[in-house]
Amino acid sequence: MRTVAGDITVREDDNGNNAVRLSASNTYGTLQAYLNGVIAVQLSADGSTNSFINAGNVGIGTTGPGKRLDVYDTSAAQLRVYGWDRVLGANTTGGQIQIGGHATDFAELYNTNGVFYITNTYNNAAGDIRFKTKTAGTAVDAVTIQASGNVGIGTTNPLQKLHVIGEARISGLASANYYVCVDANGDLFESATACAGSDIALKENIQPLASALLGVLDLSPVSFDWIDKQGRGSAREVGFIAQEMEKIFPQVVRTNPDGFKGIKYDVFSAVLTRAIQEQELKIEDLATQVENLTTLPDTPQNEPTSETAFLFTREMYQSTQDYLASLNLKLSDLETAKLAESSRIDLIQSDLDAVKAQLDKMGESTQSSESSASATPSSILIAIENIYNEFKSTLEALGIIKGEDGGLIMQNSLSVLGEATLIDLNITGKLTLGLLQIDGMQKIGESREASIGTVSGDLYIMPASSGLLRFMGDKIAMDTKGNLAMNEGIIMGNKSFRDAVKLTAGETTIEVAKEWESVPTSVAVTPSYNTKVWVEHVNATGFEIQVDSESDKEETLYWIAIW
Structure with missing residues (x-):
């Protein structure tokens, strides 16, 4: 034992590593127990912050502790814990409080490096952290934090990182029509428009959408x-x-x-x-x-190729309609003229029938015992001669001569005022039916060609009410409504309005230079491989073709301009 002024120390040896010390002054009293040179237990009293032990309960700052540890103080903090090593009073940064005595089932409260932690995990055990509130005497789970990190408000089984049962509200926005957004730093902000960032300054490698x-x-x-x-x-x-x-x-x-x-x-x-x-x-x-459907004339510079397709315009349709109407009128006039010529032929046939009748009578008279004064051979011959001369005059007037094949050849003009039926009629030269003119020997250049035209005006060709106009062996047909069907054939045209360009492997854009007097309404493009294609910047100097996928080899783009 050692006594110093105001102190009484009971120690195991002179070093005082294991000792009990009792000290006092005019302001406080202290009882300290040392173990291996370190204070293990200390009880102090200064008149206000006193420590008491009462019936197994320890009171600090109170004379009536009601629990195993009851701490009371009028200052801001009533309990201070130091030391990551769980040693109370070690006076190091940190400190820890464990709740629950099981080796793997307890919670901890601790501080380290200025961060306060609440955890219920230890020795690989896991569990939820729940915050309860009490309403009308009943405790209710208000917030749940699962071991997975999911947070639930109003639910103990959150399915996402934040799962809220009920409504959420954010106050302080300037207008109810504003959006609550999250920026690139994770901060919330308000916006009068949608939240998606779309500024070009935020983007790179910008490409058109396929x-x-x-x-x-x-x-x-x-x-x-x-x-x-x-x-x-x-x-x-x-x-x-x-x-x-x-x-x-x-x-x-x-x-x-x-x-x-x-x-x-x-x-x-x-x-x-x-x-x-x-x-x-x-x-x-x-x-x-x-x-803007169109077809092109059959000219050398417009030779058809497999790269193009037929197009027909309203102008072609209207001009064909007018041509059909004119041709139909000419055919009607031709029919009238044919009927007139047929009437004249009928008159000649009637005269021939009369001659035949006279000859029949003459034959009968030679076999009859009776004779008539008017039916003498001389009178019959005179009648025959008259008919022959009249028939000869008619043939000469018509310019009809006998051909080498035994048929008749008409060298002069023929005007038929009535009906006429002509079979296997051959005409060398022009056939004019009113304003309609058919020329089988028209000279075109150095050769003779057949043509159908008019003396003046338009040529109209009108089909029957339910029939079709058919051309080129039924390769082209048109109905009465003007619908034109092409069963065979391809378009013909020059490179001013259609062409093909080569697309190099890896390219997605190609410019086509042209010199047009007027800008096309549109340009249609057909690629030689499976891709999407569109045209941009169409003007008098050309246009630009875009494809959405590049090819690994050279491909061809076929285009046609439409006005």
């Missing part, structure tokens, strides 16, 4: 009910199946950490916009083709 129309046409919109009606509601919904969408547009589908798939509908709007643009181009192309 064709989307065919993909959109393959989609299957559905209606459905949610299985989790508590969390998602019981109303009937419409949308798409993410797995089906992923097969067509994988860039608009996301996969959550839990394995469930979702659709980024804000991204999908760009796909729909592209599909609408493609559909509009198709509609415009069809409208242009309907209004």
